[in-house]
Amino acid sequence: MSALTPPSVVQDGTATPRALPQGDWVAAAFADRRAWRRLAAQLKACGPGHAWSLQGLARLDHVGAQVLWNHWGRAWPAQVDLSAAQREMLERVARFSTPCAPAPPWRLADQIDRLGVLVLRALGHLADMVELVGQLLLDLLRLVRNPARAPWRDISGHVYQMGAKALHITALVGFLIGVVLAYLMSLQLRQFGAEAFIVNILGISLIRELGPMLGAILVAGRSGSAITAQIGVMRVTEELDAMRVMGIAHGFRLVMPRALALGLAMPLIALWTTLAALAGGMLAADLTMGISSAYFLQALPAAVKVSNLWLAMAKSVVFGVFIALIGCHWGLRVKPNTQSLGEGTTASVVSAITMVIVVDALFAVAFKNLGF
Numbered sequence: 094m095s096a097l098t099p100p101s102v103v104q105d106g107t108a109t110p111r112a113l114p115q116g117d118w119v120a121a122a123f124a125d126r127r128a129w130r131r132l133a134a135q136l137k138a139c140g141p142g143h144a145w146s147l148q149g150l151a152r153l154d155h156v157g158a159q160v161l162w163n164h165w166g167r168a169w170p171a172q173v174d175l176s177a178a179q180r181e182m183l184e185r186v187a188r189f190s191t192p193c194a195p196a197p198p199w200r201l202a203d204q205i206d207r208l209g210v211l212v213l214r215a216l217g218h219l220a221d222m223v224e225l226v227g228q229l230l231l232d233l234l235r236l237v238r239n240p241a242r243a244p245w246r247d248i249s250g251h252v253y254q255m256g257a258k259a260l261h262i263t264a265l266v267g268f269l270i271g272v273v274l275a276y277l278m279s280l281q282l283r284q285f286g287a288e289a290f291i292v293n294i295l296g297i298s299l300i301r302e303l304g305p306m307l308g309a310i311l312v313a314g315r316s317g318s319a320i321t322a323q324i325g326v327m328r329v330t331e332e333l334d335a336m337r338v339m340g341i342a343h344g345f346r347l348v349m350p351r352a353l354a355l356g357l358a359m360p361l362i363a364l365w366t367t368l369a370a371l372a373g374g375m376l377a378a379d380l381t382m383g384i385s386s387a388y389f390l391q392a393l394p395a396a397v398k399v400s401n402l403w404l405a406m407a408k409s410v411v412f413g414v415f416i417a418l419i420g421c422h423w424g425l426r427v428k429p430n431t432q433s434l435g436e437g438t439t440a441s442v443v444s445a446i447t448m449v450i451v452v453d454a455l456f457a458v459a460f461k462n463l464g465f
Contacts (some may be wrong), residue, residue, distance in 0.1 A: 101115050118156075119156065155185070236349070248354050255319075264366065266307060267368075292389055295370075306453050313445035322438050354417070356417070359410060411452055423438070423444070
Protein backbone atom coordinates (compact mmCIF):
# COMPACT_ATOMS: atom_id res chain seq x y z
CA MET A 94 0.00 0.00 0.00
CA SER A 95 1.40 3.38 -1.03
CA ALA A 96 2.00 6.10 1.54
CA LEU A 97 -0.91 8.39 2.20
CA THR A 98 -0.78 12.08 1.35
CA PRO A 99 -2.26 14.14 4.19
CA PRO A 100 -5.53 15.82 3.21
CA SER A 101 -5.40 19.59 2.82
CA VAL A 102 -7.23 22.54 1.29
CA VAL A 103 -5.44 25.35 -0.53
CA GLN A 104 -6.89 28.55 -1.95
CA ASP A 105 -5.87 30.09 -5.22
CA GLY A 106 -5.20 33.79 -5.58
CA THR A 107 -7.79 34.60 -8.25
CA ALA A 108 -10.49 37.21 -7.86
CA THR A 109 -13.14 34.56 -7.17
CA PRO A 110 -12.15 32.67 -4.00
CA ARG A 111 -11.74 29.00 -4.80
CA ALA A 112 -10.91 26.07 -2.53
CA LEU A 113 -8.78 23.25 -3.90
CA PRO A 114 -8.82 20.06 -1.77
CA GLN A 115 -5.71 17.97 -2.24
CA GLY A 116 -4.21 14.74 -1.00
CA ASP A 117 -5.96 11.55 0.10
CA TRP A 118 -9.37 12.19 1.64
CA VAL A 119 -9.79 8.69 3.01
CA ALA A 120 -10.48 7.27 6.48
CA ALA A 121 -6.88 6.19 7.12
CA ALA A 122 -5.56 9.70 6.39
CA PHE A 123 -7.96 11.28 8.91
CA ALA A 124 -6.58 9.08 11.69
CA ASP A 125 -3.59 11.41 12.11
CA ARG A 126 -4.64 13.99 14.72
CA ARG A 127 -2.20 16.64 13.59
CA ALA A 128 -3.32 16.31 9.97
CA TRP A 129 -6.95 16.49 11.06
CA ARG A 130 -6.40 19.64 13.16
CA ARG A 131 -4.56 21.27 10.27
CA LEU A 132 -7.35 20.34 7.83
CA ALA A 133 -10.03 21.63 10.22
CA ALA A 134 -8.28 25.02 10.37
CA GLN A 135 -8.02 25.14 6.56
CA LEU A 136 -11.70 24.24 6.13
CA LYS A 137 -12.68 26.93 8.61
CA ALA A 138 -10.94 29.51 6.44
CA CYS A 139 -13.09 28.50 3.44
CA GLY A 140 -16.36 30.37 3.76
CA PRO A 141 -19.71 29.77 2.03
CA GLY A 142 -18.77 32.04 -0.89
CA HIS A 143 -15.92 29.84 -2.10
CA ALA A 144 -16.05 27.83 -5.29
CA TRP A 145 -14.78 24.26 -5.00
CA SER A 146 -12.65 22.17 -7.34
CA LEU A 147 -12.06 18.53 -6.48
CA GLN A 148 -9.89 17.77 -9.47
CA GLY A 149 -6.73 17.81 -7.33
CA LEU A 150 -7.90 15.04 -5.00
CA ALA A 151 -5.82 11.89 -5.19
CA ARG A 152 -8.41 9.65 -3.51
CA LEU A 153 -11.86 10.18 -2.01
CA ASP A 154 -13.90 7.70 0.01
CA HIS A 155 -17.19 8.00 1.88
CA VAL A 156 -15.50 9.40 5.00
CA GLY A 157 -13.85 12.19 3.03
CA ALA A 158 -17.10 12.84 1.18
CA GLN A 159 -18.92 13.10 4.50
CA VAL A 160 -16.36 15.63 5.76
CA LEU A 161 -16.90 17.76 2.65
CA TRP A 162 -20.68 17.43 2.80
CA ASN A 163 -20.79 18.46 6.46
CA HIS A 164 -18.54 21.44 5.77
CA TRP A 165 -20.81 22.53 2.92
CA GLY A 166 -23.69 22.64 5.38
CA ARG A 167 -25.31 19.53 3.83
CA ALA A 168 -26.04 21.48 0.62
CA TRP A 169 -24.29 21.81 -2.71
CA PRO A 170 -22.10 24.92 -3.08
CA ALA A 171 -22.89 27.43 -5.83
CA GLN A 172 -19.84 26.39 -7.90
CA VAL A 173 -18.23 22.96 -7.71
CA ASP A 174 -15.95 21.20 -10.19
CA LEU A 175 -15.73 17.43 -9.76
CA SER A 176 -15.62 14.18 -11.67
CA ALA A 177 -18.56 11.85 -12.27
CA ALA A 178 -17.30 9.33 -9.68
CA GLN A 179 -16.86 12.06 -7.08
CA ARG A 180 -20.35 13.41 -7.76
CA GLU A 181 -21.86 9.94 -7.45
CA MET A 182 -20.14 9.41 -4.09
CA LEU A 183 -21.20 12.80 -2.76
CA GLU A 184 -24.79 12.22 -3.91
CA ARG A 185 -24.82 8.88 -2.11
CA VAL A 186 -23.56 10.55 1.08
CA ALA A 187 -26.17 13.30 0.70
CA ARG A 188 -28.93 10.74 0.20
CA PHE A 189 -28.12 8.75 3.36
CA SER A 190 -27.14 11.66 5.62
CA THR A 191 -29.77 12.59 8.16
CA PRO A 192 -29.99 16.20 9.32
CA CYS A 193 -29.01 16.85 12.92
CA ALA A 194 -31.92 17.83 15.11
CA PRO A 195 -31.50 21.36 16.42
CA ALA A 196 -30.81 21.66 20.12
CA PRO A 197 -33.93 22.66 22.02
CA PRO A 198 -33.81 26.20 23.38
CA TRP A 199 -33.13 26.63 27.07
CA ARG A 200 -36.33 27.44 28.90
CA LEU A 201 -36.85 27.91 32.61
CA ALA A 202 -40.13 25.99 32.50
CA ASP A 203 -38.36 22.91 31.13
CA GLN A 204 -35.76 23.04 33.88
CA ILE A 205 -38.45 23.37 36.55
CA ASP A 206 -40.32 20.46 35.00
CA ARG A 207 -37.16 18.34 35.03
CA LEU A 208 -36.51 19.23 38.65
CA GLY A 209 -40.08 18.30 39.50
CA VAL A 210 -39.65 14.90 37.87
CA LEU A 211 -36.52 14.26 39.95
CA VAL A 212 -38.29 15.32 43.15
CA LEU A 213 -41.29 13.09 42.43
CA ARG A 214 -38.97 10.18 41.66
CA ALA A 215 -37.12 10.71 44.94
CA LEU A 216 -40.44 10.89 46.80
CA GLY A 217 -41.45 7.64 45.15
CA HIS A 218 -38.28 5.94 46.41
CA LEU A 219 -38.88 7.40 49.87
CA ALA A 220 -42.46 6.12 49.91
CA ASP A 221 -41.27 2.64 48.91
CA MET A 222 -38.66 2.68 51.68
CA VAL A 223 -41.24 3.72 54.26
CA GLU A 224 -43.45 0.89 53.06
CA LEU A 225 -40.54 -1.56 53.39
CA VAL A 226 -39.82 -0.38 56.95
CA GLY A 227 -43.49 -0.73 57.91
CA GLN A 228 -43.71 -4.18 56.36
CA LEU A 229 -40.53 -5.18 58.18
CA LEU A 230 -42.09 -4.17 61.52
CA LEU A 231 -45.21 -6.21 60.73
CA ASP A 232 -43.07 -9.20 59.75
CA LEU A 233 -41.12 -8.91 63.01
CA LEU A 234 -44.40 -8.96 64.94
CA ARG A 235 -45.40 -12.06 62.99
CA LEU A 236 -42.03 -13.60 63.84
CA VAL A 237 -42.49 -12.91 67.56
CA ARG A 238 -46.04 -14.25 67.51
CA ASN A 239 -45.11 -17.49 65.73
CA PRO A 240 -41.33 -18.09 65.83
CA ALA A 241 -41.68 -21.70 64.69
CA ARG A 242 -42.74 -20.49 61.21
CA ALA A 243 -39.82 -18.11 60.83
CA PRO A 244 -37.23 -18.69 58.07
CA TRP A 245 -34.38 -19.42 60.49
CA ARG A 246 -32.33 -21.25 57.85
CA ASP A 247 -32.42 -18.23 55.58
CA ILE A 248 -31.43 -15.93 58.43
CA SER A 249 -28.50 -18.10 59.50
CA GLY A 250 -27.36 -18.52 55.90
CA HIS A 251 -27.40 -14.77 55.34
CA VAL A 252 -25.49 -14.18 58.59
CA TYR A 253 -22.79 -16.52 57.32
CA GLN A 254 -22.72 -15.10 53.77
CA MET A 255 -22.86 -11.43 54.74
CA GLY A 256 -21.06 -11.58 58.08
CA ALA A 257 -18.55 -14.40 58.37
CA LYS A 258 -17.35 -14.17 54.76
CA ALA A 259 -16.76 -10.43 55.10
CA LEU A 260 -14.34 -10.72 58.03
CA HIS A 261 -11.23 -11.10 55.86
CA ILE A 262 -11.60 -7.95 53.79
CA THR A 263 -12.83 -5.83 56.70
CA ALA A 264 -9.91 -6.93 58.88
CA LEU A 265 -7.39 -6.14 56.13
CA VAL A 266 -8.85 -2.70 55.38
CA GLY A 267 -9.20 -1.88 59.10
CA PHE A 268 -5.62 -2.90 59.83
CA LEU A 269 -4.24 -0.77 57.00
CA ILE A 270 -6.37 2.23 57.99
CA GLY A 271 -5.04 1.95 61.54
CA VAL A 272 -1.47 1.86 60.29
CA VAL A 273 -1.98 4.90 58.06
CA LEU A 274 -3.70 6.93 60.77
CA ALA A 275 -1.06 6.16 63.39
CA TYR A 276 1.78 6.96 61.01
CA LEU A 277 0.29 10.30 59.93
CA MET A 278 -0.61 11.29 63.49
CA SER A 279 2.88 10.43 64.71
CA LEU A 280 4.41 12.90 62.26
CA GLN A 281 2.33 15.72 63.75
CA LEU A 282 2.41 14.73 67.43
CA ARG A 283 6.19 14.30 67.46
CA GLN A 284 6.61 17.98 66.64
CA PHE A 285 4.91 18.96 69.92
CA GLY A 286 6.18 16.12 72.10
CA ALA A 287 2.64 14.74 72.49
CA GLU A 288 3.24 11.17 71.37
CA ALA A 289 1.13 9.75 74.22
CA PHE A 290 -2.00 11.34 72.76
CA ILE A 291 -1.88 8.91 69.86
CA VAL A 292 -3.92 6.57 72.05
CA ASN A 293 -6.69 9.15 72.47
CA ILE A 294 -6.79 10.03 68.78
CA LEU A 295 -6.81 6.46 67.52
CA GLY A 296 -9.23 5.28 70.20
CA ILE A 297 -11.88 7.93 69.60
CA SER A 298 -11.58 7.99 65.81
CA LEU A 299 -11.53 4.23 65.30
CA ILE A 300 -13.96 3.04 67.98
CA ARG A 301 -16.54 5.79 67.60
CA GLU A 302 -16.43 6.65 63.88
CA LEU A 303 -14.06 4.96 61.45
CA GLY A 304 -14.46 1.36 62.56
CA PRO A 305 -18.26 1.17 62.17
CA MET A 306 -18.32 3.35 59.08
CA LEU A 307 -15.55 1.45 57.28
CA GLY A 308 -17.22 -1.85 58.03
CA ALA A 309 -20.58 -0.52 56.85
CA ILE A 310 -19.15 0.87 53.60
CA LEU A 311 -17.44 -2.41 52.81
CA VAL A 312 -20.59 -4.37 53.59
CA ALA A 313 -22.67 -1.96 51.51
CA GLY A 314 -20.42 -2.55 48.52
CA ARG A 315 -20.17 -6.30 49.09
CA SER A 316 -23.49 -7.46 50.53
CA GLY A 317 -25.75 -4.62 49.39
CA SER A 318 -24.92 -5.29 45.75
CA ALA A 319 -25.33 -9.03 46.30
CA ILE A 320 -28.81 -8.55 47.79
CA THR A 321 -29.92 -6.43 44.85
CA ALA A 322 -28.43 -8.87 42.33
CA GLN A 323 -30.07 -11.90 43.99
CA ILE A 324 -33.54 -10.38 44.11
CA GLY A 325 -33.08 -8.81 40.67
CA VAL A 326 -32.23 -12.19 39.13
CA MET A 327 -35.35 -13.57 40.78
CA ARG A 328 -37.29 -10.83 38.98
CA VAL A 329 -35.63 -11.64 35.65
CA THR A 330 -36.33 -15.37 36.02
CA GLU A 331 -39.92 -14.66 37.22
CA GLU A 332 -39.34 -16.32 40.59
CA LEU A 333 -40.89 -13.33 42.36
CA ASP A 334 -44.07 -13.74 40.31
CA ALA A 335 -44.11 -17.45 41.16
CA MET A 336 -43.79 -16.62 44.87
CA ARG A 337 -46.71 -14.22 44.62
CA VAL A 338 -48.83 -16.85 42.86
CA MET A 339 -48.04 -19.37 45.62
CA GLY A 340 -48.96 -16.83 48.30
CA ILE A 341 -45.42 -16.43 49.69
CA ALA A 342 -44.90 -12.93 51.01
CA HIS A 343 -41.82 -11.21 49.63
CA GLY A 344 -41.29 -9.25 52.83
CA PHE A 345 -41.36 -12.24 55.19
CA ARG A 346 -39.18 -14.54 53.06
CA LEU A 347 -36.86 -12.09 51.26
CA VAL A 348 -36.63 -8.76 53.08
CA MET A 349 -36.91 -9.72 56.76
CA PRO A 350 -34.22 -12.49 56.75
CA ARG A 351 -31.69 -10.19 55.11
CA ALA A 352 -32.51 -7.24 57.36
CA LEU A 353 -32.27 -9.38 60.50
CA ALA A 354 -29.06 -11.03 59.33
CA LEU A 355 -27.31 -7.75 58.59
CA GLY A 356 -28.72 -6.17 61.76
CA LEU A 357 -27.10 -8.99 63.76
CA ALA A 358 -23.87 -9.25 61.77
CA MET A 359 -23.09 -5.56 61.32
CA PRO A 360 -22.19 -4.79 64.99
CA LEU A 361 -19.88 -7.81 65.04
CA ILE A 362 -18.25 -6.73 61.77
CA ALA A 363 -17.83 -3.20 63.11
CA LEU A 364 -16.23 -4.52 66.31
CA TRP A 365 -13.96 -6.81 64.29
CA THR A 366 -12.93 -3.96 61.97
CA THR A 367 -12.26 -1.69 64.95
CA LEU A 368 -10.06 -4.29 66.65
CA ALA A 369 -8.09 -4.82 63.43
CA ALA A 370 -7.65 -1.05 63.03
CA LEU A 371 -6.49 -0.71 66.65
CA ALA A 372 -4.00 -3.55 66.10
CA GLY A 373 -2.61 -1.74 63.05
CA GLY A 374 -2.46 1.52 65.00
CA MET A 375 -0.62 -0.14 67.90
CA LEU A 376 1.90 -1.67 65.53
CA ALA A 377 2.56 1.62 63.74
CA ALA A 378 2.76 3.54 67.05
CA ASP A 379 5.30 1.03 68.36
CA LEU A 380 7.43 1.25 65.23
CA THR A 381 7.29 5.01 64.71
CA MET A 382 7.14 6.43 68.28
CA GLY A 383 8.24 3.58 70.50
CA ILE A 384 4.86 3.36 72.29
CA SER A 385 4.55 -0.25 73.37
CA SER A 386 1.40 -2.29 72.92
CA ALA A 387 1.18 -2.81 76.70
CA TYR A 388 1.02 0.94 77.30
CA PHE A 389 -1.47 1.34 74.46
CA LEU A 390 -3.83 -1.27 75.93
CA GLN A 391 -3.41 0.15 79.44
CA ALA A 392 -4.16 3.76 78.39
CA LEU A 393 -7.00 2.96 75.96
CA PRO A 394 -9.81 2.41 78.55
CA ALA A 395 -8.99 5.71 80.26
CA ALA A 396 -8.83 7.59 76.95
CA VAL A 397 -12.05 6.18 75.46
CA LYS A 398 -15.19 5.73 77.52
CA VAL A 399 -17.21 2.57 77.03
CA SER A 400 -20.22 4.64 75.93
CA ASN A 401 -18.42 5.26 72.62
CA LEU A 402 -18.40 1.52 71.99
CA TRP A 403 -22.11 1.19 72.74
CA LEU A 404 -22.82 4.11 70.43
CA ALA A 405 -20.80 2.45 67.66
CA MET A 406 -22.68 -0.84 68.10
CA ALA A 407 -26.08 0.88 68.02
CA LYS A 408 -25.04 2.80 64.93
CA SER A 409 -23.91 -0.41 63.26
CA VAL A 410 -27.31 -2.04 63.79
CA VAL A 411 -28.95 0.87 61.97
CA PHE A 412 -26.35 0.62 59.19
CA GLY A 413 -26.98 -3.09 58.71
CA VAL A 414 -30.78 -2.86 58.61
CA PHE A 415 -30.80 0.04 56.18
CA ILE A 416 -28.20 -1.54 53.89
CA ALA A 417 -30.40 -4.63 53.65
CA LEU A 418 -33.55 -2.57 53.07
CA ILE A 419 -31.91 -0.48 50.35
CA GLY A 420 -30.59 -3.61 48.63
CA CYS A 421 -34.04 -5.21 48.74
CA HIS A 422 -35.69 -1.98 47.57
CA TRP A 423 -33.59 -1.75 44.42
CA GLY A 424 -33.81 -5.50 43.83
CA LEU A 425 -37.62 -5.46 43.92
CA ARG A 426 -37.66 -2.52 41.48
CA VAL A 427 -35.56 -4.35 38.88
CA LYS A 428 -37.34 -4.88 35.58
CA PRO A 429 -37.06 -8.24 33.77
CA ASN A 430 -34.00 -7.32 31.70
CA THR A 431 -30.25 -7.37 32.26
CA GLN A 432 -29.76 -3.62 31.79
CA SER A 433 -32.16 -2.82 34.62
CA LEU A 434 -30.37 -5.38 36.80
CA GLY A 435 -27.02 -3.65 36.32
CA GLU A 436 -28.47 -0.19 36.89
CA GLY A 437 -30.27 -1.36 40.04
CA THR A 438 -27.12 -2.93 41.47
CA THR A 439 -25.13 0.25 40.88
CA ALA A 440 -27.85 2.44 42.38
CA SER A 441 -28.06 0.12 45.39
CA VAL A 442 -24.37 0.46 46.23
CA VAL A 443 -24.37 4.23 45.75
CA SER A 444 -27.52 4.68 47.83
CA ALA A 445 -26.29 2.42 50.62
CA ILE A 446 -22.92 4.16 50.93
CA THR A 447 -24.62 7.57 50.88
CA MET A 448 -27.02 6.39 53.57
CA VAL A 449 -24.12 5.20 55.76
CA ILE A 450 -22.43 8.61 55.60
CA VAL A 451 -25.67 10.52 56.22
CA VAL A 452 -26.71 8.34 59.17
CA ASP A 453 -23.22 8.56 60.65
CA ALA A 454 -23.39 12.36 60.44
CA LEU A 455 -26.80 12.36 62.13
CA PHE A 456 -25.50 10.17 64.95
CA ALA A 457 -22.46 12.41 65.36
CA VAL A 458 -24.67 15.50 65.72
CA ALA A 459 -27.29 13.85 67.93
CA PHE A 460 -24.77 12.29 70.36
CA LYS A 461 -22.02 14.91 70.21
CA ASN A 462 -21.83 15.12 74.03
CA LEU A 463 -21.82 11.38 74.64
CA GLY A 464 -18.52 9.72 75.51
CA PHE A 465 -16.41 12.87 75.99
